[in-house]
Amino acid sequence: MQRHILPILLACAAMLAGCTESKVVVDTAKVITNPGPAKPAPYKIGKPYQVNGIWYYPKVDYKYSETGIASWYGPGFHGKYTANGEIYDENGLTAAHRTLPLPSMVRVTNLENGRSIQVRVNDRGPFAAGRIIDMTRRGAQLLGFIDRGTARVRVDIMPEESQQLAALASRQGGDQLPPPPKAAPAGEVIAGGLPPIAGAKVSPGKPQPGVQAPAPAPVAQPGTNIVPVPPPQPDGRVIQVPVKPTSIYIQAGAFLRQINANQLSTQLRKYGPVNVAPVTVERQQFYRVRVGPIASVEDADLTLKRMIADGHPESRIVVD
Numbered sequence: 352m353q354r355h356i357l358p359i360l361l362a363c364a365a366m367l368a369g370c371t372e373s374k375v376v377v378d379t380a381k382v383i384t385n386p387g388p389a390k391p392a393p394y395k396i397g398k399p400y401q402v403n404g405i406w407y408y409p410k411v412d413y414k415y416s417e418t419g420i421a422s423w424y425g426p427g428f429h430g431k432y433t434a435n436g437e438i439y440d441e442n443g444l445t446a447a448h449r450t451l452p453l454p455s456m457v458r459v460t461n462l463e464n465g466r467s468i469q470v471r472v473n474d475r476g477p478f479a480a481g482r483i484i485d486m487t488r489r490g491a492q493l494l495g496f497i498d499r500g501t502a503r504v505r506v507d508i509m510p511e512e513s514q515q516l517a518a519l520a521s522r523q524g525g526d527q528l529p530p531p532p533k534a535a536p537a538g539e540v541i542a543g544g545l546p547p548i549a550g551a552k553v554s555p556g557k558p559q560p561g562v563q564a565p566a567p568a569p570v571a572q573p574g575t576n577i578v579p580v581p582p583p584q585p586d587g588r589v590i591q592v593p594v595k596p597t598s599i600y601i602q603a604g605a606f607l608r609q610i611n612a613n614q615l616s617t618q619l620r621k622y623g624p625v626n627v628a629p630v631t632v633e634r635q636q637f638y639r640v641r642v643g644p645i646a647s648v649e650d651a652d653l654t655l656k657r658m659i660a661d662g663h664p665e666s667r668i669v670v671d
Contacts, residue, residue, distance in 0.1 A: 393525030419483035423491035434475035444585035447474035456512035600643035612638035
């Protein structure tokens with residue numbers, strides 16, 4: 352059986368080590384060193400890598416959109432190196448992700464309260480099952496889950512900003528700059544995450560305390576007409592979007608043949624209700640197998656742990 356045909360296109364969830372209630376994530380898979388002076392970070396996609404027996408495949412994906420559970424990390428890493436050589440600041444608006452290029456810009460939306468912010472991805476991890484992104488302490492505050500430790504979120508790549516970051520970072524060396532993305536065919540269905548929410552509005556009133564102010568406009572260098580182009584940065588604004596009900600599932604696989612999906616669903620019934628549903632990805636139909644809905648993040652974590660131990664290592668927590 353081809354049980355893991357589309358681990359990225361269909362991935363509505365992922366692998367981030369999360370905080371449980373009122374508990375800060377500390378990811379032991381990250382390397383902690385004593386950093387020296389900060390240096391401009393090169394562009395980094397990275398080769399496939401393995402952590403705790405799981406393989407990860409970094410890639411450029413300007414259509415990336417995924418839902419799942421976010422967590423946050425802070426005190427144990429503040430002032431240390433990130434995966435691309437920057438200095439981690441728990442009060443900044445950055446994030447850790449397993450596969451997106453470093454740096455990339457993403458929008459993270461809390462699906463429980465509708466808060467949405469921009470963050471720049473500059474780190475890898477964490478690497479325990481059940482999470483899709485790891486926010487800074489400040490990012491968790493702005494999204495409103497600093498005390499709970501986790502939240503149901505949607506993570507969307509910001510293509511233009513990510514391409515600009517890639518172009519500027521590539522001047523520092525590192526991996527080869529990817530080609531410009533092609534336009535998606537009309538009518539293409541992209542699985543993995545909720546569709547963009549229309550009607551988003553900027554929160555009224557003054558910026559919240561601690562939110563970064565917009566950078567001043569660049570000026571020409573003395574004696575030249577050259578205006579340096581600053582790298583895109585998160586604007587620090589919290590945007591409020593409509594909130595829709597969501598449910599938590601564990602996705603165990605996707606198949607071209609329905610008979611294979613049905614066979615897996617039979618094996619998974621001991622974990623709870625199982626659903627087999629057709630889904631179209633790039634005009635190809637697959638049969639997706641999910642366990643759920645599951646009542647809480649804590650219950651989903653326990654179920655996922657059992658499923659992985661029982662021989663379903665590619666299972667993911669998803670929010671839909």
